[in-house]
Amino acid sequence: MIRKGKIFASLLLCAAFLAAQGMAPTTSARPGAPSFTPSFAAPELHLEADNLTLVKRQLAEYVQSGRYNREIAEVAKAAHDWVETRTAHVVPGEKLAAVFDIDETSLSNLPNMADCDFCSVAAQSKLYPADRLPAIPPVLDLYKFAKSKGIAMFILTGRYQSSRDVTAANLHAVGYTDWEDLLFRLNGNSDPARVMKAGVRAGIERKGYKIVLNIGDQLSDLIGGASERTFKLPNPFYFVE
Numbered sequence: 149m150i151r152k153g154k155i156f157a158s159l160l161l162c163a164a165f166l167a168a169q170g171m172a173p174t175t176s177a178r179p180g181a182p183s184f185t186p187s188f189a190a191p192e193l194h195l196e197a198d199n200l201t202l203v204k205r206q207l208a209e210y211v212q213s214g215r216y217n218r219e220i221a222e223v224a225k226a227a228h229d230w231v232e233t234r235t236a237h238v239v240p241g242e243k244l245a246a247v248f249d250i251d252e253t254s255l256s257n258l259p260n261m262a263d264c265d266f267c268s269v270a271a272q273s274k275l276y277p278a279d280r281l282p283a284i285p286p287v288l289d290l291y292k293f294a295k296s297k298g299i300a301m302f303i304l305t306g307r308y309q310s311s312r313d314v315t316a317a318n319l320h321a322v323g324y325t326d327w328e329d330l331l332f333r334l335n336g337n338s339d340p341a342r343v344m345k346a347g348v349r350a351g352i353e354r355k356g357y358k359i360v361l362n363i364g365d366q367l368s369d370l371i372g373g374a375s376e377r378t379f380k381l382p383n384p385f386y387f388v389e
């Protein structure tokens with residue numbers, strides 16, 4: 149009986165969520181990546197050029213036209229609506245949690261990418277300081293909103309543990325504070341992000357949390373379970389397996 153009640157409540161939540169979005173979930177997949185459908189996803193940018201210079205030009209237009217920021221705001225709005233819906237239906241005893249990725253989710257490398265004409269992540273790390281990336285404003289607003297609703301915040305990154313101090317300082321400086329935990333890839337770990345992150349999320353749930361929101365810019369942030377709803381931000385700039 150209790151189980152039936154839970155299933156019914158879950159269906160109601162799902163219907164409310166879809167009604168709030170005014171749309172069905174978007175399928176998002178990339179060649180070479182496992183097929184996965186996030187609860188809500190920004191559309192993929194289909195690059196039409198067959199020449200690197202022209203691809204970079206298309207990326208620059210995508211940003212300068214305002215489309216990138218618009219798509220970020222749409223995903224953050226969907227996640228915001230979900231937090232509102234879900235926190236109105238907390239089962240007694242539930243400890244709600246959210247998982248936020250860092251790069252191109254909580255913080256933006258876009259100023260650096262634009263400055264170096266979309267050079268590689270490795271090249272960027274040599275060219276620019278690692279501690280002064282700006283926040284992505286709609287995601288920071290979402291973070292603060294979820295916190296205000298009593299959700300425990302976990303920030304989970306593919307960055308290595310060795311960057312903890314620099315990363316924490318950057319997050320604090322731009323307004324991400326009071327997280328439950330800031331979780332890194334262990335030094336020496338070379339698992340694909342989708343494996344590493346799914347394992348960490350399972351560990352969070354083993355501690356008694358229910359992860360109701362998981363947001364990232366890569367499918368590898370989202371697949372592998374332990375996420376009641378998944379939100380995929382746009383990132384046509386780079387791919388993380």
Ligand SMILES: [Mg+2]
Pocket residue numbers: 249250251252253364365366
């Ligand atoms: Mg990321």
